[in-house]
Amino acid sequence: MFKKLSLFQIFSTIVLLIVVVITLYPFVHMLAVSLSGDVYVMRNQVSIFPKGLNFKMYEIVLGDPKIWTAYKNTLVYTVLGTLIAMVVTSMGAYALSRPNMAFRTPLTMIIVFTMFFSGGMIPTFLVVRSLGLVDTLWGMVLPGAVSTWNLILMRTFFSGIPRELEESGRMDGLNDIGIFLRIIVPLSKASFATIALFYAVGLWNNFIFPLLYLRSQDMFPLQVLLRNLVLAGSVSSGDVTRIGGDNQIVEESLKFATIMVSTLPILIVYPFIQKYFVKGAMIGAVKG
Amino acid sequence: MAQVSSTPNIAGKGNVNPVRRSKWARLWHNNKYLWLLFLPCLLYFIIFRYLPMFGLIITFKDYNLFRGMWDSKWVGFKYYRMFLENPDFFLLMKNTFLLGLYKLVFGFPAPIILALLLNELKNAVFKRFVQTVSYLPHFISNVIVASMAIMFLSPSGGLINNIIVSLGFEPINFMMKPEMFRSVYVLSEIWQHIGWETIIYLAALTAVDPRLYEAASIDGASRMRKLWHVTLPGISPAIVITLILNIGKVLEIGFEKVFLMQNPAIYETADIISTYVYRVGMEQGNFSYGASIDLFMGIISLIFIYSANQISRKVSETSLW
Secondary structure, eight states: OOOOHHHHEEEHHHHHHHHHHHHHHHHHHHHHHHHOOOOHHHTTTSSOOOOOOOOOHHHHHHHHHHHHHHHHHHHHHHHHHHHHHHHHHHHHHHHHHHSSSHHHHHHHHHHHHHHHHOOOOHHHHHHHHHOTTTTTTHHHHHHOOOOHHHHHHHHHHHHOOHHHHHHHHHHTTTOHHHHIIIIIIHHHHHHHHHHHHHHHHHHOOOHHHHHHOOOOGOOOOOHHHHHHHIIOOOOOSHHHHHHOOHHHHHHHHHHHHHHHHHHHHHHHHHHHHHHHHHHHHHHHHHHH | OOOEEEEEEHHHHHOOOOOOOOHHHHHHHHHHHHHHHHHHHHHHIIIIIHHHGGGGGGGBBBBOOOHHHSSOBBOOOHHHHHHHTTTTTHHHHHHHHHHHHHHHHHHHHHHHHHHHHHHOOHHHHHHHHHHHHHHGGGSSSHHHHHHHHHTTOOOOTTTHHHHHTTTOOOOOOOGGGHOOOOHHHHHHHHHHHHHHHHHHHHHHHTOOOHHHHHHHTTTTTOHHHHHIIIIHHHHHHHOOOHHHHHHTTTTTOHHHHHHHOOOOOGGHHHHOOOHHHHIIIIITOOOOHHHHHHHHHHHHHHHHHHHHHHHHHHHHHHOOO
């Protein structure tokens, strides 16, 4: 089975291995530090494997009710936001994909224009505010209900479905809504999954909406809490500061533990759903 | 078949005589369900995309939350003048432009090189593994990437500084040095998106006709020559399209990551238009001023992408529209 490898292939294999290491090492390192004993962290002895394995940091992080509230908020925003986004986006994209819809071209242009120009942060905030959406659940899910890019992507998906299927539905006496619900939706499950995942990741990671549109602490999603804990440096609860002698070092493992707790769901699920993302990106790539 | 096509004809003839109004009635009749499906989407775009554009008139007013948009006083170009006369104007423009330019110069070729390297791999399993791993950071939030960058670069016990110290150098306080910010930001962007951005090129690479490689081999072309004369021309449309898009986006640097990575000590290089708008508008409550700056930049950005598209249309016959 020995194949002759050219110099160029050896070179690219080495470079790609370096890329893999640079990508994965930060996560491995954070996991190792968060699982290690204080002493080893303080001496900077932890790199890939945890030393003095213990789950103290995770007990602290998971024992903090704020994390759970934030987790719950993020879940609610993500699930509800994805649902709303999918309903609005898929219906809109289907309508735009029908060549027989009147005013299709001007409507498409109106939508595409928003990819290049927007009112900006402040006028959008003022609209959200005047609708009374500030500090509400709806403020988290409605302003981002349609991503222009995802809409165009879905329209491309739907344009690829053969017209004959639609004709057969019409023969059976279905109107456009019936055709969409009974024929198009069941046929496009994979595309729905792809776009839903794009929306879900966007909502899960969203930081700017809560930054702009939320005021009360108990509404904050994970990303805002993370930023407050990790970046702004305000340690979550009194217990934490009292734990170690050298706060800074313990803080490091605590922060890494917090990061791991909020990232682990994505890291675990990611390998299984990765192909859907790539599929979506491919469609986008083909269409330009 | 004949029967099906003749039916609308008859219906059409029947509708010729009556009044013109029937044209609209027919339009409504034929489209009502599609329009109904489109309605939520249209409402979204009107409310959350076009209403804010309409709201840009506050840039010509002295907007104040209590008076509202209508009752606030007209002030003409006061805020635009204020921004142009602001001593920070050039600094902000420079920071925004340079950060975008560096991201373009270093961030644009990186995924092309990675895609070409991936394309050289013969082992499909290893190739898929590298791809899967390299896409991963694209799905990690900006908050986490910024946190990681700041913590790894920390002078007290940060991963990078530990390495620097173990090599016998003084630790560097990266996030406090204005001259380091652009490098840190651009590198973190590349780390985050290099893998994901290869997808478009990998897709283009699979479309290159294998017979071209065979023909080149028969002509005795070396690997590098094949790369230069077959592979690169094969993916050049993808490269050009991505380049236009990226040039158009030079001034649209994501707000989130810069905002999360900056601190007052490095505003000198790290403060860009969007973070300035946030501070002036959202934190200090000067809505009109903030929105004016945003609009000013939005228009410049629009000119940017338009020119990039025009140039590309002339030079390479590839364009976005």
